[in-house]
Amino acid sequence: MIPASFEYVAAATLGEAFGLLKKHPDAKILAGGHSLIPMMKFRVAQPALLIDINKVPDLAYIKEDAKWLKIGALTRESEFENSALIRDKYHLLADAAKMIADPLVRNMATVGGNLAHADPANDHPAVMLAYDAVVVVSGAKGTREVPITKFFTGPFTPDIAHDEILTEIRIPLRKAGDGGCYLKIERKVGDYATAAVGVFVRLGAKGVCEYAGIGLTNLGLMPIKATAACKVLMGGPLSDAKIREAAQLASEAAEPTSDWRGTEEYKRALVKTLTVRALKQAALRAAA
Numbered sequence: 001m002i003p004a005s006f007e008y009v010a011a012a013t014l015g016e017a018f019g020l021l022k023k024h025p026d027a028k029i030l031a032g033g034h035s036l037i038p039m040m041k042f043r044v045a046q047p048a049l050l051i052d053i054n055k056v057p058d059l060a061y062i063k064e065d066a067k068w069l070k071i072g073a074l075t076r077e078s079e080f081e082n083s084a085l086i087r088d089k090y091h092l093l094a095d096a097a098k099m100i101a102d103p104l105v106r107n108m109a110t111v112g113g114n115l116a117h118a119d120p121a122n123d124h125p126a127v128m129l130a131y132d133a134v135v136v137v138s139g140a141k142g143t144r145e146v147p148i149t150k151f152f153t154g155p156f157t158p159d160i161a162h163d164e165i166l167t168e169i170r171i172p173l174r175k176a177g178d179g180g181c182y183l184k185i186e187r188k189v190g191d192y193a194t195a196a197v198g199v200f201v202r203l204g205a206k207g208v209c210e211y212a213g214i215g216l217t218n219l220g221l222m223p224i225k226a227t228a229a230c231k232v233l234m235g236g237p238l239s240d241a242k243i244r245e246a247a248q249l250a251s252e253a254a255e256p257t258s259d260w261r262g263t264e265e266y267k268r269a270l271v272k273t274l275t276v277r278a279l280k281q282a283a284l285r286a287a288a
């Protein structure tokens, strides 16, 4: 439980962090530290240098502009819990943030670290897949906007080059008719999901579903967007029959394995039930 030895630098600016990353191929960014430090203690990760970005200014914010809800990468989970904007308008994100780990972890863990770690058991990947979010990745040469559907390129592998840093997440601005919900089954409070489902819908005139996003947590080697289930919901009202069909398709999109959290069959059944419940709750919120 003792990490291998490493050097530590607290970067004062993004530019300094980019420079250090370029110079040290065996360096790692340190944000909240609640995934990286445990991995270092188990010696699964042995970076020679930690580049702490917690002192870099202007990386923690939650703000709306004309098109997006913009979230700085260093925003802590507890900041979502305490934000009236998130609580009132971005229900899917609000639901998920308060189910991540425990209050102590949430005071440190960052949304940028949660996504950059690309752990299929983390809750934000499914949330951002459901929202169809955009991730902003920055480097010495400028910034790139990566659609979340292209961001996870393999297990624990995000589309971030070694000398780049995830700086912002963009979620489509809340409109009338938007509703979201995140439901998670965990063995005990604070645990990673046995299975979790994140749902976001945008309902137009006469309740017609213009957009539906469904993300699945801890149900495969990578975060999963249940694309076929989303498609079946779009173009008509969210009838009970459509919701049941989508739930079946979502459970088929899951790729669970049997483990100490439950059997494959149990997890697929959870996806089906959680998808029905989350869609119904999201539709209620969209109509409110």
Ligand SMILES: Cc1cc2nc3c(=O)[nH]c(=O)nc-3n(C[C@H](O)[C@H](O)[C@H](O)COP(=O)(O)OP(=O)(O)OC[C@H]3O[C@@H](n4cnc5c(N)ncnc54)[C@H](O)[C@@H]3O)c2cc1C
Pocket (backbone or CB within 6 Å): 028, 029, 030, 031, 032, 033, 034, 035, 036, 037, 038, 073, 099, 100, 101, 102, 105, 108, 109, 110, 111, 112, 113, 114, 115, 116, 117, 121, 122, 123, 124, 160, 164, 165, 166, 167, 190, 191, 192, 193
């Ligand atoms: C007891 C416990 C329970 C937990 N339960 C849950 C849970 O239920 N759900 C859940 O989602 N998570 C859970 N977590 C994980 C927690 O949310 C992590 O802190 C989070 O996943 C990583 O965020 P971090 O800021 O701590 O990142 P760090 O641990 O600092 O970094 C994680 C990885 O991302 C990289 N990184 C971090 N920030 C950036 C960036 N801006 N740009 C590029 N790379 C970056 C780091 O180099 C590292 O490789 C739990 C953690 C603990 C300790």
